[in-house]
Amino acid sequence: MSRRSGILEFAVLGLLRESPMHGYELRKRLNTSLGVFRAFSYGTLYPCLKTLVANGWLIEEPGSAPEDARAASLAGRRAKIVYRLTAEGKEHFEELLAHTGPDAWEDEHFAARFAFFGQTSRDVRMRVLEGRRSRLEERLEKMRASLARTRERLDDYTLELQRHGMESVEREVRWLNELIESERAGRDQRNGSAAQDTTGDTDGLPRHRGSSRPDPSDDTAK
Amino acid sequence: MSRRSGILEFAVLGLLRESPMHGYELRKRLNTSLGVFRAFSYGTLYPCLKTLVANGWLIEEPGSAPEDARAASLAGRRAKIVYRLTAEGKEHFEELLAHTGPDAWEDEHFAARFAFFGQTSRDVRMRVLEGRRSRLEERLEKMRASLARTRERLDDYTLELQRHGMESVEREVRWLNELIESERAGRDQRNGSAAQDTTGDTDGLPRHRGSSRPDPSDDTAK
DNA sequence: TTCGTCATGTAATGGGTTACATGATTAC
DNA sequence: GTAATCATGTAACCCATTACATGACGAA
Numbered sequence: 001m002s003r004r005s006g007i008l009e010f011a012v013l014g015l016l017r018e019s020p021m022h023g024y025e026l027r028k029r030l031n032t033s034l035g036v037f038r039a040f041s042y043g044t045l046y047p048c049l050k051t052l053v054a055n056g057w058l059i060e061e062p063g064s065a066p067e068d069a070r071a072a073s074l075a076g077r078r079a080k081i082v083y084r085l086t087a088e089g090k091e092h093f094e095e096l097l098a099h100t101g102p103d104a105w106e107d108e109h110f111a112a113r114f115a116f117f118g119q120t121s122r123d124v125r126m127r128v129l130e131g132r133r134s135r136l137e138e139r140l141e142k143m144r145a146s147l148a149r150t151r152e153r154l155d156d157y158t159l160e161l162q163r164h165g166m167e168s169v170e171r172e173v174r175w176l177n178e179l180i181e182s183e184r185a186g187r188d189q190r191n192g193s194a195a196q197d198t199t200g201d202t203d204g205l206p207r208h209r210g211s212s213r214p215d216p217s218d219d220t221a222k
Numbered sequence: 223m224s225r226r227s228g229i230l231e232f233a234v235l236g237l238l239r240e241s242p243m244h245g246y247e248l249r250k251r252l253n254t255s256l257g258v259f260r261a262f263s264y265g266t267l268y269p270c271l272k273t274l275v276a277n278g279w280l281i282e283e284p285g286s287a288p289e290d291a292r293a294a295s296l297a298g299r300r301a302k303i304v305y306r307l308t309a310e311g312k313e314h315f316e317e318l319l320a321h322t323g324p325d326a327w328e329d330e331h332f333a334a335r336f337a338f339f340g341q342t343s344r345d346v347r348m349r350v351l352e353g354r355r356s357r358l359e360e361r362l363e364k365m366r367a368s369l370a371r372t373r374e375r376l377d378d379y380t381l382e383l384q385r386h387g388m389e390s391v392e393r394e395v396r397w398l399n400e401l402i403e404s405e406r407a408g409r410d411q412r413n414g415s416a417a418q419d420t421t422g423d424t425d426g427l428p429r430h431r432g433s434s435r436p437d438p439s440d441d442t443a444k
Numbered sequence: 445t446t447c448g449t450c451a452t453g454t455a456a457t458g459g460g461t462t463a464c465a466t467g468a469t470t471a472c
Numbered sequence: 473g474t475a476a477t478c479a480t481g482t483a484a485c486c487c488a489t490t491a492c493a494t495g496a497c498g499a500a
Contacts, residue, residue, distance in 0.1 A: 042481075
């Protein structure tokens with residue numbers, strides 16, 4: 001029953017849908033692949049896993065037997081408890097994916113939703129992107145209004161902070177515009193045919209230049 | 223005694239240093255002028271004010287008498303409890319301003335510090351800006367490393383999210399570079415003379431183009 | 445007189461971290 | 473054999489929100 005914070009639950013189910021994992025690895029995935037934006041501690045993760053099990057969405061399996069480790073030299077280090085998504089869990093995740101409430105546009109929530117766009121149907125993707133965008137636009141309106149109201153009473157640093165904040169939001173809006181456009185293009189590109197299968201096809205993403213060469217410098221830093 | 227969340231305490235003291243205010247107004251200032259980044263509710267603010275009073279950093283004063291309201295038609299609507307900074311409070315705030323610990327580089331903490339740069343000495347400003355920058359740079363390193371490590375295993379959307387996140391950080395680094403350079407320019411500009419008075423002089427900020435015309439459209443939106 | 449906004453508060457709850465306790469496995 | 477990292481967990485606390493309760497004042 002207990003609701004345990006939408007976003008963590010969502011992300012855990014989403015990651016486990018791809019493949020079973022144990023807690024430790026799950027947390028790493030949460031904080032790297034997915035986690036540009038949010039980090040969870042064990043103190044949050046493990047109890048959450050417990051409740052997901054209690055809800056019947058996950059089952060605990062004994063860690064991969066020693067034989068496994070011999071077989072694949074790398075890959076699966078060695079696990080104690082592997083969590084696997086049940087049929088009900090999968091179903092539940094599907095529901096969460098389809099559900100578009102106004103919570104879905106909020107910062108962290110949105111990022112989590114976006115991270116699983118690969119498994120999201122195109123129309124839901126569109127709704128989420130557009131919802132996010134209008135959320136940001138109304139935020140911009142408020143900022144502009146308050147700025148106009150208070151402008152003169154603020155010192156330069158406060159003003160600069162405000163300006164930078166607004167620019168960040170404006171930038172995200174432009175990003176969303178690109179994404180929405182790409183989604184639309186993707187839709188036009190292969191219209192007419194199959195419109196029914198749940199998950200996304202033709203991912204429609206803009207192409208980008210550089211800004212992330214491999215650069216395998218260190219890795220060992222604390 | 224109780225520590226009540228650095229950042230709120232800090233911001234409250236900072237705002238009250240400029241002028242006495244009552245809770246309601248304080249909260250509005252927190253969420254507009256200062257609050258691009260963070261919103262506090264009454265449930266947080268009022269108890270915090272209580273403990274600040276208990277610490278001797280604030281005193282409660284009865285709200286401005288009716289006469290006041292007659293005198294200034296606008297300005298001070300009507301206050302119940304006005305909070306004013308005590309000498310000890312001022313001193314304490316001064317200490318907080320001067321203190322540069324590694325906490326000061328974290329997202330929200332940094333924003334709060336920046337918002338009060340107007341009352342911060344130039345060298346502390348520099349330390350905070352540079353600390354923040356290197357904090358972001360190490361974050362970038364981690365992101366790059368993890369990206370290089372996992373790149374192939376990620377779907378396009380996850381990758382796009384990552385890319386956008388990194389670009390945001392890179393953008394903030396560029397912003398900090400500008401600010402640091404301006405601070406340095408400010409220093410050079412009037413070197414030699416008085417180097418001792420606590421608070422900042424010569425604010426050194428880069429000039430920017432537009433991105434915030436008044437546009438007094440609505441304001442009434444929920 | 446009723447509605448909106450100003451204004452102050454509190455109790456229940458939520459969501460999460462820290463610090464701690466424990467132990468297995470790998471690499472040196 | 474000892475350090476690092478993998479791995480799992482829990483209890484105590486922290487910070488803040490929500491929802492609620494209360495009431496004064498100004499404008500329609």
